[in-house]
Amino acid sequence: MLRWTGGMVTFDIAVVGNGVLGLSAALEVARRDTGLRIAVVGTPHRDRAATPAAGAMLNCFGEVTQYTTRHPAVAARFALARRALDAWPDWLARLADEAGEAAGGSALRDSHTPGTFVILSARSGRITDENFEAMRSALVEHGEPHEVADPADIPGLAPCPDARPLRALYLQREGTVDARRVLAALEAAAATRGVQFLPATATALVADNGTVRGVRLDDGRTLQAAQVVLAAGSMSGELAATALPPGAVPPMLHGTGLAVLTHRDTPGGVTHAVRTPNRAATCGLHVLPSPGGHYIGATSVITPRAGAGPELGTAHEMLRAACDQIDQQLSAAQVTAWLCGSRPIPLDCFPLLGPSHSLDGLVFATGTYRDGFHCSPVIARYIADVLLDGSTPPDKDLSWFTPERPPVQTMTVPQALDEAVAHCMDAGYEHDLRIPALLGDTHLADGLRQRAEHLYERLPHPIALQPEIIISQLLLPARSPDETQPLTWLSDYLHAARKHYGCLDQAS
Numbered sequence: 001m002l003r004w005t006g007g008m009v010t011f012d013i014a015v016v017g018n019g020v021l022g023l024s025a026a027l028e029v030a031r032r033d034t035g036l037r038i039a040v041v042g043t044p045h046r047d048r049a050a051t052p053a054a055g056a057m058l059n060c061f062g063e064v065t066q067y068t069t070r071h072p073a074v075a076a077r078f079a080l081a082r083r084a085l086d087a088w089p090d091w092l093a094r095l096a097d098e099a100g101e102a103a104g105g106s107a108l109r110d111s112h113t114p115g116t117f118v119i120l121s122a123r124s125g126r127i128t129d130e131n132f133e134a135m136r137s138a139l140v141e142h143g144e145p146h147e148v149a150d151p152a153d154i155p156g157l158a159p160c161p162d163a164r165p166l167r168a169l170y171l172q173r174e175g176t177v178d179a180r181r182v183l184a185a186l187e188a189a190a191a192t193r194g195v196q197f198l199p200a201t202a203t204a205l206v207a208d209n210g211t212v213r214g215v216r217l218d219d220g221r222t223l224q225a226a227q228v229v230l231a232a233g234s235m236s237g238e239l240a241a242t243a244l245p246p247g248a249v250p251p252m253l254h255g256t257g258l259a260v261l262t263h264r265d266t267p268g269g270v271t272h273a274v275r276t277p278n279r280a281a282t283c284g285l286h287v288l289p290s291p292g293g294h295y296i297g298a299t300s301v302i303t304p305r306a307g308a309g310p311e312l313g314t315a316h317e318m319l320r321a322a323c324d325q326i327d328q329q330l331s332a333a334q335v336t337a338w339l340c341g342s343r344p345i346p347l348d349c350f351p352l353l354g355p356s357h358s359l360d361g362l363v364f365a366t367g368t369y370r371d372g373f374h375c376s377p378v379i380a381r382y383i384a385d386v387l388l389d390g391s392t393p394p395d396k397d398l399s400w401f402t403p404e405r406p407p408v409q410t411m412t413v414p415q416a417l418d419e420a421v422a423h424c425m426d427a428g429y430e431h432d433l434r435i436p437a438l439l440g441d442t443h444l445a446d447g448l449r450q451r452a453e454h455l456y457e458r459l460p461h462p463i464a465l466q467p468e469i470i471i472s473q474l475l476l477p478a479r480s481p482d483e484t485q486p487l488t489w490l491s492d493y494l495h496a497a498r499k500h501y502g503c504l505d506q507a508s
Contacts, residue, residue: 002196007221011039013387014215014225016202016239018042019051020179020373021365022231023186024380027098029387030193039196039223041215042232048306050233053259053341054373055288055297056179057273060085061146061171062116063370064138065131065278071410073350076397077371080351082142084375085173091377092177095185103188104181111178113289116273117154119165121285121325124276125426131277136169145172156270156327163325176273176288176295179373198223202232205243205362212243212361227361227387234306234344236352236366240403244358247496248404251304251489252352252367253469255343258310258318259297261290262333269294269327276325278370279426285318287326293333296322302345302472304489310340317431345369347493348407349466350400353379355386357404363387364403406501409464417456420470421448427471448475458487461494461504 002009013029015022018040026040046052060081068078092112096105120132139146151157151165159165187197202215206222214224230236237252275286288295299314301307323331344367346352352367365383368375382398400408411419425433425445435441455474456462465473473490498504 002198004221008224009039009221010224011037011196012225013038013227013229014223015040015229015231016042016215017229017231017233017236017366018046018187018197019049019231019233020054020182020186020376021368021379022229023183023190024376025229025231025365025383026195027186027190027193028380028384030190030195032384032388034193037196038194039198039225040190041198041200041202041217041223043201044199048234048340048342050257050341050343051179051183051373053257053298053339054179055259055273055286055295056177056182056373057116057174057275057286057288058085058088058177058374059116059171059174059275060374061135061139061142061144062118062174062275062284063278064135066127066134067410068134068138073400073408074410076400077350079397080375080378081371084378087377088374095182095189098189098192099185100188100192103185105185108178108181108185111181112175113177113272114173114175116171116174116176116275117149117157117270118169118171118275118277119151119154119157119325120167121159121163121165121276121430123163123321123325123430123432125422125429127279127422127426128277128430131279132167132169135277139169139171146170147172154270154274155272156268157274158327158329160324160328165325174273178290182373202239203242205230205239205359207243207359207362210358210360212356212359215239225361227363229363229365229383229387231365233366234342236344236364237346240364243362244356244404245500247493247498247500248358249352250346250348250367250405250407251493253302253304253345253347254306255345255369256301256303256307256310257298257341257343258315259295259339259341260319260335261293261295261337261339262330263293263336264329264333268329274326279423285321285325287322287330293336294327294330296330300343300468302468304473306342321430343369344372347465347469347490348409349469350408351379352403353382353398353401354403357402367403406497406504407463407465409505410466411464413456413462413464416464416467416470417449417452420452420467420475421445423467424448424471424475451475455487458491459494460491461498463494463504
């Protein structure tokens with residue numbers, strides 16, 4: 001029982017957020033120092049959190065794209081994912097042991113399905129082709145176990161005849177684990193080590209004299225703590241803004257995603273994870289085995305503010321694509337759960353990891369976009385290093401992800417515009433875009449670029465945004481009839497960041 005005095009309770013460490021990163025960090029710290037008082041703040045229902053809706057793919061090479069080797073920040077993110085791929089077997093085994101049978105340790109082990117098939121669908125364009133080839137090259141370069149698979153031999157793969165895969169790869173060490181069982185095991189393991197859980201929502205950081213003092217809760221009470229870990233997913237940006245200077249941290253966007261759990265009355269369907277390569281405006285179509293059926297995912301709609309829920313159109317396209325490209329029989333499956341989560345996406349699409357420079361005692365563990373679940377073992381260990389030892393990153397990789405930074409720019413503005421248009425065209429081809437051969441697609445591509453350039457010109461300090469940000473904010477106006485609306489928050493941030501950092505350098 002917590003003892004509140006004058007509306008306050010005191011801990012050594014407060015972890016804001018009870019998703020996979022917050023729980024993993026709390027557990028890792030508790031493992032190393034049993035004497036610390038650790039609290040995890042978060043509501044049990046985890047409304048709109050990313051982890052409960054995740055397919056929980058343990059994907060490293062499956063996430064490789066043509067950009068992975070083009071900039072050191074992207075290479076650093078890949079290096080983080082590679083360390084996580086190596087860490088997962090022991091991490092999962094230890095977690096299952098610590099959770100015990102009462103919390104489903106055996107079920108957690110059984111939920112791990114190793115192996116991922118990556119398919120290159122006939123319904124794809126240039127970007128998807130290039131990303132598939134980049135993935136194959138990375139597997140060879142790094143000596144990662146894999147096989148070139150015949151799509152006809154993939155168990156359960158039954159696409160429409162006109163969507164049959166052109167090529168396929170089998171990634172032996174990747175695969176899936178049940179995200180919901182991992183959360184339950186993390187909670188149980190942390191509780192056995194004395195971690196306390198506060199079923200509340202943090203509304204603000206409490207700080208003075210350049211030092212964090214705790215967090216304010218939605219019921220008006222205050223949780224005092226010498227150190228605070230900000231692991232609140234897509235809501236982390238709003239909390240950071242309550243105590244840090246404007247423009248210090250890249251704004252956090254909400255990547256609303258929908259996934260579906262299904263049940264099949266008859267046996268069949270894929271027995272391993274089957275996915276397509278990543279592309280902007282999507283996180284790779286994927287169908288994963290789940291108890292009694294399959295998990296289908298996932299949409300990704302990026303907005304500056306949390307939306308009311310997934311969009312009907314993107315949900316329709318996802319489900320249709322899964323039936324067409326992976327298994328026609330999914331159309332007869334029964335939906336047992338609609339899963340909705342919000343991915344935490346910083347403006348530059350790179351994680352926010354490590355200590356704050358402006359506020360002593362504040363540590364970030366958020367902004368991981370699609371990689372948070374997979375990278376959680378390594379991120380948890382790094383956060384524990386920072387909290388317990390005050391250590392800096394063991395190598396230069398993690399320094400790219402320092403939370404207080406100007407936006408990382410991995411290309412020039414013209415390159416970013418070109419890439420965004422190419423990604424947008426690719427999305428069209430996947431969803432049945434048909435252009436008469438006599439016309440070609442040049443006019444459509446030119447029109448998209450002109451639109452993006454027109455809106456870009458109205459930014460006070462144009463920077464090279466990632467293709468998915470350009471697409472979601474500049475090329476898809478249907479979500480905002482007022483064309484100025486998507487630019488207001490971005491212009492305000494760019495003004496503040498320029499004032500805070502002095503300049504926003506372009507990529508070289």
